[in-house]
Amino acid sequence: xxxxxxxxxxxxxxxxxxxxxxxxxxxxxxxxxxxxxxxxxxxxxxxxxxxxxxxxxxxxxxxxxxxxxxxxxxxxxxxxxxxxxxxxxxxxxxxxxxxxxxxxxxxxxxxxxxxxxxxxxxxxxxxxxxxxxxxxxxxxxxxxxxxxxxxxxxxxxxxxxxxxxxxxxxxxxxxxxx
Ligand SMILES: [Zn+2]
Numbered sequence: 001x002x003x004x005x006x007x008x009x010x011x012x013x014x015x016x017x018x019x020x021x022x023x024x025x026x027x028x029x030x031x032x033x034x035x036x037x038x039x040x041x042x043x044x045x046x047x048x049x050x051x052x053x054x055x056x057x058x059x060x061x062x063x064x065x066x067x068x069x070x071x072x073x074x075x076x077x078x079x080x081x082x083x084x085x086x087x088x089x090x091x092x093x094x095x096x097x098x099x100x101x102x103x104x105x106x107x108x109x110x111x112x113x114x115x116x117x118x119x120x121x122x123x124x125x126x127x128x129x130x131x132x133x134x135x136x137x138x139x140x141x142x143x144x145x146x147x148x149x150x151x152x153x154x155x156x157x158x159x160x161x162x163x164x165x166x167x168x169x170x171x172x173x174x175x176x177x178x
Contacts, residue, residue, distance in 0.1 A: 012060065012141075050169055053168075067170075069101050070098040070099060071134075079091070106133075108129040109154065110126050126143055126149050142160075158175060159175065159177050160174055
């Protein structure tokens with residue numbers, strides 16, 4: 001169940017999570033290799049880390065391309081669930097609909113990446129969990145843009161913005177409010 005959840009998360013955040021088996025090569029000796037140690041060659045994984053929409057994630061990426069953040073919401077009880085696990089953890093219903101959220105939230109947790117393991121990524125940068133205003137515990141992973149990493153703080157108010165990274169993909173990202 002946990003592995004299934006992690007794979008589901010990776011489908012939404014390939015650009016923020018390390019490559020998993022079968023999706024991208026993990027050169028020997030890189031930090032992506034389980035138990036791996038020294039970085040011996042810089043991995044050029046930036047292109048294969050771009051999201052590839054599939055039947056599950058296509059509505060999410062289509063909405064992002066059009067400038068909306070949409071997340072799955074249980075059509076039986078109204079609870080948000082992201083990523084869209086098989087059944088609602090409140091009522092057990094499998095039914096959900098992709099529904100717009102406000103894009104407002106707060107930094108729930110974050111880390112600052114200082115090492116440049118992947119070409120195309122320019123450290124230092126922030127990988128954060130954003131707790132959205134719609135529901136306690138409803139979190140989305142993103143980078144924090146337009147803000148020096150040293151200024152990012154737990155609880156900081158942020159709002160969504162969309163970063164175009166290819167001809168078809170705009171990533172939901174966040175920036176400080178005000
Ligand atoms: Zn429900």
